[in-house]
Amino acid sequence: xxLIELLQALLLLAGVGFFLVGTLGIxxxxxxxxxxxxxxxxxxxxxxxIVFGLLLGADSVxxxxxxxxxxxxxxxxSATAGYLVARAARRRGVRPWKARNWENG
Amino acid sequence: xxxxxxxxxxxxxxxxxxxxxRIWRGPTIADRMLAAQLFGTTGVGLLLVLxxxxxxxxxxxxxxxxxxxxxxAVLAFVARVWRQESQDATEEGPRE
Numbered sequence: 740x741x742l743i744e745l746l747q748a749l750l751l752l753a754g755v756g757f758f759l760v761g762t763l764g765i766x767x768x769x770x771x772x773x774x775x776x777x778x779x780x781x782x783x784x785x786x787x788x789i790v791f792g793l794l795l796g797a798d799s800v801x802x803x804x805x806x807x808x809x810x811x812x813x814x815x816x817s818a819t820a821g822y823l824v825a826r827a828a829r830r831r832g833v834r835p836w837k838a839r840n841w842e843n844g
Numbered sequence: 845x846x847x848x849x850x851x852x853x854x855x856x857x858x859x860x861x862x863x864x865x866r867i868w869r870g871p872t873i874a875d876r877m878l879a880a881q882l883f884g885t886t887g888v889g890l891l892l893v894l895x896x897x898x899x900x901x902x903x904x905x906x907x908x909x910x911x912x913x914x915x916x917a918v919l920a921f922v923a924r925v926w927r928q929e930s931q932d933a934t935e936e937g938p939r940e
Contacts, residue, residue, distance in 0.1 A: 748848050751893075755855045758886055762859045765866045765882055771874050774866075778878050782885045789852070789889045793896050796845070805904050806892065809911055813885055816915030820881055823922040824874055831926065833872070 747795045754788030757781055770836040771828045775821045782817035786810055849897040856890040877921050884914025 761781020768774045790810040797803040863886065866879035888907045895903035 744845055747845075751848065751852050754889065755852050755859075758856060758859045758889065761882060762862045762886075765863060765879055771872065771878070774875060774878050778882050781882060786885055786889050789892060793892055796896065802901070802904070805908070809888060809892065809904070809908050812908065812911045812915075813888060816911060816918075817881070817885065820915055820918040820922075823918065824878060827922045827926050828874055833874075 743795055747792045750788050750792030750795070754785050754790075754792060757785030757788060761785060771833055772825060772835050775825055779817050779821045783814055786813050846897065849893055853890060853893050853897060856886055856893065860886050860890070873921075874926065877918060881914055881918050884910060884917070888914075 758781050761777050764777025764780070765774050768777055787810055790806050794803055794806055797806060860883060863879050863882050867876050867883070870876040870879060888911045891903045891907035891910065895901060895907070
């Protein structure tokens with residue numbers, strides 16, 4: 740029993756860590772494309788780890804299934820949104836960030 | 845176990861607050877939209893944790909609806925807002 744709680748704590752903290760790193764990426768990355776990269780990692784893995792952490796303490800099967808449903812929805816949502824925003828940015832002519840800009844400035 | 849869930853909820857709130865900085869400063873409207881989507885996903889995680897913490901199963905349904913609404917917001921943004929703006933601008937995007 741203590742092992743399950745330990746695993747749960749580990750998963751939850753890892754999920755929060757992914758959310759923190761993803762938010763840091765949203766704040767620190769230079770352009771839209773790299774921010775999409777940070778966002779989808781936080782969405783998929785952060786929420787996934789939190790869901791799996793809560794799954795270990797779920798009371799019944801329907802609750803567990805609902806948790807998995809929320810995660811699946813978030814997976815599809817972030818993949819679709821990331822692709823659509825990247826395509827719209829490219830069509831509008833947003834230039835991808837280049838490393839030499841960083842070296843010069 | 846409860847203190848851990850509380851700590852997780854507080855940390856998620858902190859990330860929510862940090863994400864607001866990007867919504868405030870974001871150079872383009874797309875950056876604001878991406879930060880808003882991160883806001884939505886973090887909110888979903890927070891609601892799931894709170895449902896477990898406070899023994900309120902209804903919050904899981906709220907999380908489900910919030911996850912759905914977050915993607916609808918991004919879809920509407922890409923399909924409507926950004927496209928209408930780009931029709932006004934000149935089309936000189938890089939083609940490859």
